[in-house]
Amino acid sequence: MKSIKQILSLALPAMVENILQMLMGVVDSYLVAQVGLIAVSGVSVANNIITIYQAVFIALGASCASLIAKAMGEGDEVKTNRFIWDSILVTVLLSLALGLLSLLAGSSMMSLLGTVTSVTEAGSLYLYLVGGGILFLGLMTTFGSVLRAQGKPKVSMNVSLMSNLLNAVLSAMSIYCFHWGIVGVAGATVLSRLIGTVVLWLVMKLDIKSYQISKPFNRDLLHxxxxxxxxxxxxxxxxxxxxxxxxxxxxxxxxxxxxxxxxxxxxxxxxxxxxxxxxxxxxxxxxxxxxxxxxxxxxxxxxxxxxxxxxxxxxxxxxxxxxxxxxxxxxxxxxxxxxxxxxxxxxxxxxxxxxxxxxxxxxxxxxxxxxxxxxxxxxxxxxxxxxxxxxxxxxxxxxxxxxxxxxxxxxxxxxxxxxxxxxxxx
Incomplete structure (x- = not known):
């Protein structure tokens, strides 16, 4: 019975969080559909690329949570702290690499997927903005994994809910009130994730003075x-x-x-x-x-x-x-x-x-x-x-x-x- 409660206490918030992350792309596509068929086609194709990024971050988050939980099980606070900072550093480096890829090769990736010129242009604009700001999705995923490993799964779920609601409101305003189109929807997505990242960071209460990474770099994490x-x-x-x-x-x-x-x-x-x-x-x-x-x-x-x-x-x-x-x-x-x-x-x-x-x-x-x-x-x-x-x-x-x-x-x-x-x- 204890193991059932342990599993469900972690699993249910994670399920809700997965659904919320999926819904963010759905909301973007729905609102952009109000702009036109070309716009929604471009954003839908671009979201396929963003989904790949997200899959990588989820895998990274699972790896981070595994090592942090193992260190906590060993009762080693120093190792636990080091794994947390190592995870954050890897996330930042990977996010910057994917962000640069989106900015420098976003249009090429869209073209490789066989989209026509007008759809490529619309999707590239969305990919430049959301992909360029992918750092905040990466950090939200990793911060959420750290909190789950620390036994605080509801925190990341609640922040994801807040981030999704904020995205829906800001995206709707950008479409219906300001008529900013794809730029407005993409900007709202990045901004809502930025705010979610800041909230999670504050909740984690990490002391920057405790910053410590493995030297040479954490091979267990990379493996x-x-x-x-x-x-x-x-x-x-x-x-x-x-x-x-x-x-x-x-x-x-x-x-x-x-x-x-x-x-x-x-x-x-x-x-x-x-x-x-x-x-x-x-x-x-x-x-x-x-x-x-x-x-x-x-x-x-x-x-x-x-x-x-x-x-x-x-x-x-x-x-x-x-x-x-x-x-x-x-x-x-x-x-x-x-x-x-x-x-x-x-x-x-x-x-x-x-x-x-x-x-x-x-x-x-x-x-x-x-x-x-x-x-x-x-x-x-x-x-x-x-x-x-x-x-x-x-x-x-x-x-x-x-x-x-x-x-x-x-x-x-x-x-x-x-x-x-x-x-x-x-």
């Missing part, structure tokens, strides 16, 4: 960050290839697949929240040398994640046709969307396993295994098998999603088997 970030990038890059396969089935199927994926995003929120809790709790127990507690936490995390995900997925699936109808009345698109909802629902227990056991390995400080599993699963199983089933065997979208389930099945079996072996040596 976690690079594989964790690489795992997310492999997923995102593979998704682009999968879309290229889906395009072969026609525009209506592409639209239906996109609608289905939009709806099924909510299926994964519980699992992602529980995974966030799992990273922290496993790392803390590892630092405290409590092997049996780790086993109990992992098993409990999996069942909580699976149960919550199945409840959400079942709700989305059984309301599928009606929800899809809010987006389109095209029968073939609706049919494709329902295929996505069905396979997502059926594959949820497996997907839950991939989320939880990826988190377990990050908590154990060995993020390389999930990186290897995701790289092989995505690029060898999901993509190749998706092409063979979907196109060569004429199974269409069902073939692509069956390959997705088989990819996740491979990963969960691999990660679970290696976990069982690893626990015998701890």
């Amino acid at each position: 976690l960050v690079f594989p964790a970030a690489g795992e997310r990038l492999m997923m995102r890059a593979g998704d682009v290839v999968i879309i290229a396969i889906v395009v072969k089935f026609g525009t209506e199927v592409v639209a239906g697949n996109a609608i289905g994926e939009t709806l099924t995003q909510f299926n994964y929120m519980p699992g992602m929240g529980v995974a966030t809790a799992t990273v922290i709790l496993v790392a803390h127990s590892l630092g405290a040398g409590k092997k049996e507690e780790i086993k109990s936490l992992v098993a409990t995390s999996y069942w909580i994640s699976t149960l919550l995900m199945m409840v959400v997925a079942a709700t989305v699936y059984f309301l599928g046709s009606g929800l899809t109808g809010l987006f389109t009345e095209n029968s073939r698109a609706v049919e494709a969307s329902v295929v996505v909802l069905l396979y997502s629902f059926m594959g949820n227990p497996i997907t839950s396993g991939t989320l939880i056991y990826t988190a377990v390995w990050q908590g154990l400080g060995k993020a390389q295994l999930p990186f290897y599993a995701t790289t092989f699963g995505m690029w060898v199983i999901r993509i190749i098998l998706g092409y063979l089933l979907g196109i060569s065997l004429n199974m269409g979208l069902s073939g692509v999603w069956l390959a997705t389930i088989l990819d996740n099945l491979f990963r969960v079996i691999f990660l679970y088997t290696m976990y069982r072996k690893n626990m015998k040596t701890i």
Whole structure:
């Protein structure tokens, strides 16, 4: 019972925070849609790039939380403090690099995604501003991870809520009152994140005099960050290839697949929240040398994640046709969307396993295994098998999603088997 309460106390705020971060991009797209079709198309494409940045920051945050929680479990205040400052420094350096990339190559990245000139110009403007100010998204993510590792998950959730509400108000004012268009919406997004960053910094109460980084730089952190970030990038890059396969089935199927994926995003929120809790709790127990507690936490995390995900997925699936109808009345698109909802629902227990056991390995400080599993699963199983089933065997979208389930099945079996072996040596 104690482990259930521990998991939920960390997981529920993380779930809410994930939803709020997703909604910020949705709000921006909705308000920009009032400007025109070209504007909303540009912002939507630019947000795909911002989403990649966000995935990297989430991986970084999980790595930071793992090491901080482990140090706290060991009762080492000096190491804990050093990990916090190391995490902040890595976040700043990575954010500056991504910010410069957005400013110097934003237009080129938009063009590579195949957008026409007018959409490229609109999206580039948004990417220059939001991508250029990506530092504040990075710091908010890392600060939130630090607070969760310290047992204060509701703080970052509340600040995210405040930041989203502020963004909605400022963006609406920029569109309806001042008519600033994309510049106003992008500026509101950056400003709201800046304010959120400042609030989190004040809540953390870090003493600048305690600033201390590892020399030479923290190898433990880098050994976690690079594989964790690489795992997310492999997923995102593979998704682009999968879309290229889906395009072969026609525009209506592409639209239906996109609608289905939009709806099924909510299926994964519980699992992602529980995974966030799992990273922290496993790392803390590892630092405290409590092997049996780790086993109990992992098993409990999996069942909580699976149960919550199945409840959400079942709700989305059984309301599928009606929800899809809010987006389109095209029968073939609706049919494709329902295929996505069905396979997502059926594959949820497996997907839950991939989320939880990826988190377990990050908590154990060995993020390389999930990186290897995701790289092989995505690029060898999901993509190749998706092409063979979907196109060569004429199974269409069902073939692509069956390959997705088989990819996740491979990963969960691999990660679970290696976990069982690893626990015998701890």
